[in-house]
Each structure stands twice: as structure tokens, then as C-alpha cells.
Amino acid sequence: MKGDNTNTAKYAFSGLDRIFHEKARLGIMTALFTNEKGLSFNDLKELCGLTDGNLSRHIQILKDENLILVEKSFENNRPATRCFITDTGRDKFVNYMNELENVIKNVNKKLKN
């Protein structure tokens, strides 16, 4: 048997999209989801506890999937990067969160028994 039998694979959690499930990206998406006016590169770095390199790498991955938007500008003659969540990113992230809630429900049901 292949390991992809979704009918019986109750705990495969196929809705947990790996693009959001990775911990750093989960942080970035939560930060951008909750800050609809966007966040600067430095704010994101601090809020998510990431290094420059790590944040850059994950921003690129999310951008390539059209989940976030990156705006480059100049502030006080210095280059500034600002990130925003896209509508697609928002919709897909809400779906991911719904799946995460289902995972928790499985466990909570057992805890209450």
C-alpha cells in the first residue's frame, strides 16, 4: 500500500499546507495578517525573532507564491522594505488556520474525556 490513502488517513492533515506550517513562515504570516497596514523588514525581523538572512529567504518564498507583497522604497534616503499580506495570502492562511483548529479539536476532545 502506498502511503497516500486519504480516505483512511485521518491524521495525515493534508490541509496543513507546508508553506504556512513552517514555523518562521507561520510567524511572518500571523504578523502580516494581524497588521493590515503592513510591516517593515526590521519590524518583521524583531516580531518573528529571525535573522536578516532567514527573513529574506522566507519573504522570497511567500512572495513567489503570491501570498505577500513586497514594496521597496526610500525613507530618509535609505532603502526601506515593507511587506503586506495579499488577498490570496489572507484567504489561504484562513484555510490553513481552520485546519489547525481541526487538529486541536481532535486532541481537546480526548482531553475532556
Added chain:
Amino acid sequence: MKGDNTNTAKYAFSGLDRIFHEKARLGIMTALFTNEKGLSFNDLKELCGLTDGNLSRHIQILKDENLILVEKSFENNRPATRCFITDTGRDKFVNYMNELENVIKNVNKKLKN
């Protein structure tokens, strides 16, 4: 600045232990958490939608951390493997789940605004 400033790193989600956050292991732990009489290797494989190799690898990782217990025996003259969650595994998994609930709360709060 190093990326490890936890005071301001609101979205670093440091409580999301990588041992549980990996999707396959999240499935295995949820399955074992909700089946306190343990599960056979084959049941786990089916429930989590994993291949033999993948399941073996993740079982070893969880076992090395004393989060699950692996019992080898013979059934009808064939070797049989059965896995159980340990008390440590149960406690740590509940902590992980609590952190996961906090992540969701951040997003839900925003959704209701």
C-alpha cells in the same frame, strides 16, 4: 541585532517545539494521543498516510526523545510493532497544543474585528 530577542519576538512562537510541529510527527502524536491503547505500525501508517520508511524514521525520532514507546512482539508467528505515547510525550504534547491554540487566538481575534 541577533534574531533571538524573545521579549519583542511576539510571533517567534518559541513554544512550538519542532519535534511536534513537523506534519508527519504531528499526525503520529495525535493518533497516539487519541488512542491510549496504542496502535500497530500498520494502523499508524494508514491513519497518518505515511510510507513504511517515513513512519519508521519518525517513530525513531520520537522514541529517542522518550515521547513514545515501541513494543516489539510476535503475533501469529509474525513480528509486530506497537506504539504508545509515554507520560512525558503526553505532557509535552499538551503544552505544544496550548501554544498552537495561542497562535490561532492571534488570528481569530483579528478575524472578529
